[in-house]
Amino acid sequence: MSITSEGWYHLSQNLLGTYIKNTLIVVVGVSILTTVFGVSSAWWIATTDFPFRKHLEWLLILPLAIPTFINGITYAGLIDYTGPIRVFLRSVPWLSDFNMDIMNRGGVIAVMSFVLYPYVYLTSRAVFSLQSSVLIEAKPDSTVVYGGGKGDKYSEKRRGGLFISVMRPCTQHIHRNDLFIDGIN
Numbered sequence: 001m002s003i004t005s006e007g008w009y010h011l012s013q014n015l016l017g018t019y020i021k022n023t024l025i026v027v028v029g030v031s032i033l034t035t036v037f038g039v040s041s042a043w044w045i046a047t048t049d050f051p052f053r054k055h056l057e058w059l060l061i062l063p064l065a066i067p068t069f070i071n072g073i074t075y076a077g078l079i080d081y082t083g084p085i086r087v088f089l090r091s092v093p094w095l096s097d098f099n100m101d102i103m104n105r106g107g108v109i110a111v112m113s114f115v116l117y118p119y120v121y122l123t124s125r126a127v128f129s130l131q132s133s134v135l136i137e138a139k140p141d142s143t144v145v146y147g148g149g150k151g152d153k154y155s156e157k158r159r160g161g162l163f164i165s166v167m168r169p170c171t172q173h174i175h176r177n178d179l180f181i182d183g184i185n
Protein backbone atom coordinates (compact mmCIF):
# COMPACT_ATOMS: atom_id res chain seq x y z
CA MET A 1 0.00 0.00 0.00
CA SER A 2 1.61 3.26 -1.10
CA ILE A 3 0.57 6.84 -0.66
CA THR A 4 -0.19 8.43 -4.00
CA SER A 5 0.07 12.06 -4.98
CA GLU A 6 -3.74 12.18 -5.27
CA GLY A 7 -3.98 11.23 -1.59
CA TRP A 8 -1.62 14.02 -0.53
CA TYR A 9 -3.47 16.46 -2.77
CA HIS A 10 -6.79 15.50 -1.18
CA LEU A 11 -5.35 15.85 2.34
CA SER A 12 -3.79 19.24 1.61
CA GLN A 13 -6.88 20.64 -0.09
CA ASN A 14 -9.58 19.30 2.23
CA LEU A 15 -8.16 18.49 5.66
CA LEU A 16 -4.85 20.23 6.30
CA GLY A 17 -6.36 23.65 7.03
CA THR A 18 -8.77 22.20 9.58
CA TYR A 19 -6.02 20.16 11.23
CA ILE A 20 -3.73 23.18 11.52
CA LYS A 21 -6.55 25.35 12.92
CA ASN A 22 -7.51 22.73 15.52
CA THR A 23 -3.89 22.21 16.48
CA LEU A 24 -3.32 25.93 17.00
CA ILE A 25 -6.51 26.25 19.08
CA VAL A 26 -5.46 23.33 21.30
CA VAL A 27 -1.89 24.66 21.68
CA VAL A 28 -3.08 28.15 22.65
CA GLY A 29 -5.80 26.83 24.97
CA VAL A 30 -3.49 24.38 26.73
CA SER A 31 -0.77 27.03 27.05
CA ILE A 32 -3.12 29.56 28.63
CA LEU A 33 -4.84 27.13 31.01
CA THR A 34 -1.57 25.44 32.00
CA THR A 35 0.15 28.75 32.66
CA VAL A 36 -2.73 30.19 34.66
CA PHE A 37 -3.15 27.13 36.85
CA GLY A 38 0.56 26.32 37.17
CA VAL A 39 1.75 29.82 38.05
CA SER A 40 -1.16 30.71 40.34
CA SER A 41 -0.91 27.47 42.33
CA ALA A 42 2.89 27.83 42.57
CA TRP A 43 2.59 31.37 43.83
CA TRP A 44 -0.07 30.35 46.35
CA ILE A 45 2.03 27.45 47.67
CA ALA A 46 5.29 29.45 47.77
CA THR A 47 3.96 32.60 49.41
CA THR A 48 1.34 31.44 51.89
CA ASP A 49 1.32 29.20 54.92
CA PHE A 50 -1.85 27.22 55.57
CA PRO A 51 -2.76 23.83 57.02
CA PHE A 52 -1.81 20.83 54.87
CA ARG A 53 0.32 22.99 52.54
CA LYS A 54 3.05 20.33 52.40
CA HIS A 55 0.49 17.69 51.42
CA LEU A 56 -0.92 19.92 48.70
CA GLU A 57 2.59 20.54 47.36
CA TRP A 58 2.90 16.82 46.64
CA LEU A 59 -0.66 16.42 45.40
CA LEU A 60 -0.13 19.15 42.81
CA ILE A 61 2.66 17.18 41.12
CA LEU A 62 0.85 13.84 41.03
CA PRO A 63 -0.36 14.24 37.42
CA LEU A 64 3.27 13.81 36.35
CA ALA A 65 3.02 10.15 37.33
CA ILE A 66 0.36 9.32 34.74
CA PRO A 67 0.96 9.59 30.97
CA THR A 68 -1.28 11.97 29.02
CA PHE A 69 -2.97 9.28 26.92
CA ILE A 70 -3.83 7.25 30.04
CA ASN A 71 -5.39 10.36 31.59
CA GLY A 72 -7.38 10.94 28.42
CA ILE A 73 -8.71 7.39 28.36
CA THR A 74 -9.50 7.54 32.09
CA TYR A 75 -11.41 10.81 31.84
CA ALA A 76 -13.27 9.57 28.78
CA GLY A 77 -14.30 6.46 30.71
CA LEU A 78 -15.31 8.42 33.82
CA ILE A 79 -17.39 10.95 31.92
CA ASP A 80 -18.80 8.52 29.32
CA TYR A 81 -22.56 7.90 29.32
CA THR A 82 -22.14 4.76 31.43
CA GLY A 83 -19.27 6.16 33.52
CA PRO A 84 -19.70 6.79 37.25
CA ILE A 85 -19.81 10.59 36.97
CA ARG A 86 -22.59 10.61 34.37
CA VAL A 87 -24.51 7.90 36.22
CA PHE A 88 -24.36 10.04 39.36
CA LEU A 89 -25.42 13.17 37.48
CA ARG A 90 -28.40 11.34 35.99
CA SER A 91 -29.47 10.20 39.47
CA VAL A 92 -29.67 13.80 40.74
CA PRO A 93 -32.95 15.27 39.44
CA TRP A 94 -31.76 18.83 38.74
CA LEU A 95 -28.55 17.61 37.08
CA SER A 96 -30.05 14.82 34.96
CA ASP A 97 -30.03 16.98 31.80
CA PHE A 98 -26.41 18.11 32.31
CA ASN A 99 -24.31 16.81 29.43
CA MET A 100 -20.54 16.58 29.90
CA ASP A 101 -18.57 15.70 26.80
CA ILE A 102 -14.78 15.75 26.73
CA MET A 103 -14.46 14.19 23.31
CA ASN A 104 -13.93 17.60 21.69
CA ARG A 105 -11.39 20.44 21.62
CA GLY A 106 -12.45 21.74 25.04
CA GLY A 107 -12.03 18.32 26.58
CA VAL A 108 -8.61 17.87 24.98
CA ILE A 109 -7.54 21.27 26.29
CA ALA A 110 -8.79 20.47 29.81
CA VAL A 111 -7.19 17.01 30.02
CA MET A 112 -3.86 18.08 28.52
CA SER A 113 -3.73 21.15 30.77
CA PHE A 114 -4.38 18.99 33.81
CA VAL A 115 -1.51 16.71 32.81
CA LEU A 116 0.97 19.41 31.79
CA TYR A 117 0.50 22.10 34.47
CA PRO A 118 2.91 20.39 36.94
CA TYR A 119 5.85 21.32 34.69
CA VAL A 120 4.93 25.00 34.93
CA TYR A 121 4.04 24.62 38.61
CA LEU A 122 7.41 23.10 39.56
CA THR A 123 9.42 25.70 37.67
CA SER A 124 7.37 28.61 38.99
CA ARG A 125 7.36 27.31 42.56
CA ALA A 126 11.15 27.00 42.49
CA VAL A 127 11.51 30.61 41.34
CA PHE A 128 8.94 31.95 43.81
CA SER A 129 10.51 30.01 46.68
CA LEU A 130 13.92 31.53 45.92
CA GLN A 131 12.60 35.08 45.85
CA SER A 132 13.04 37.17 48.96
CA SER A 133 9.86 37.81 50.92
CA VAL A 134 10.74 41.51 50.81
CA LEU A 135 10.35 41.42 47.01
CA ILE A 136 7.00 39.70 47.26
CA GLU A 137 5.78 42.13 49.91
CA ALA A 138 7.12 45.31 48.27
CA LYS A 139 5.26 47.94 46.34
CA PRO A 140 6.68 48.95 42.96
CA ASP A 141 8.39 51.92 44.66
CA SER A 142 10.18 49.39 46.96
CA THR A 143 8.37 50.18 50.19
CA VAL A 144 7.06 47.25 52.19
CA VAL A 145 3.27 47.35 52.27
CA TYR A 146 2.07 43.89 53.16
CA GLY A 147 1.86 43.66 56.92
CA GLY A 148 -0.49 40.72 57.03
CA GLY A 149 -2.51 42.06 59.94
CA LYS A 150 -6.29 41.89 59.93
CA GLY A 151 -6.73 45.64 60.00
CA ASP A 152 -3.91 46.33 57.56
CA LYS A 153 -5.12 48.18 54.50
CA TYR A 154 -2.61 46.24 52.37
CA SER A 155 -3.79 42.77 53.28
CA GLU A 156 -4.84 39.95 50.89
CA LYS A 157 -6.71 42.36 48.61
CA ARG A 158 -3.50 44.25 47.75
CA ARG A 159 -1.36 41.13 47.50
CA GLY A 160 -2.63 40.11 44.05
CA GLY A 161 -1.57 43.46 42.59
CA LEU A 162 1.83 43.03 44.17
CA PHE A 163 2.19 39.69 42.45
CA ILE A 164 1.67 41.22 39.05
CA SER A 165 3.87 44.26 39.60
CA VAL A 166 6.80 42.58 41.36
CA MET A 167 6.95 38.87 40.53
CA ARG A 168 6.47 39.17 36.79
CA PRO A 169 9.83 40.97 36.29
CA CYS A 170 11.47 38.50 38.70
CA THR A 171 10.45 35.56 36.51
CA GLN A 172 11.41 37.03 33.13
CA HIS A 173 14.69 35.11 33.04
CA ILE A 174 12.80 31.80 33.19
CA HIS A 175 11.26 32.29 29.79
CA ARG A 176 14.56 33.19 28.17
CA ASN A 177 16.86 30.64 29.76
CA ASP A 178 15.19 27.75 31.51
CA LEU A 179 12.17 26.76 29.43
CA PHE A 180 13.79 26.52 26.02
CA ILE A 181 16.20 23.89 24.80
CA ASP A 182 19.72 25.22 24.17
CA GLY A 183 20.12 26.37 20.61
CA ILE A 184 16.47 27.25 20.05
CA ASN A 185 16.29 30.56 21.93
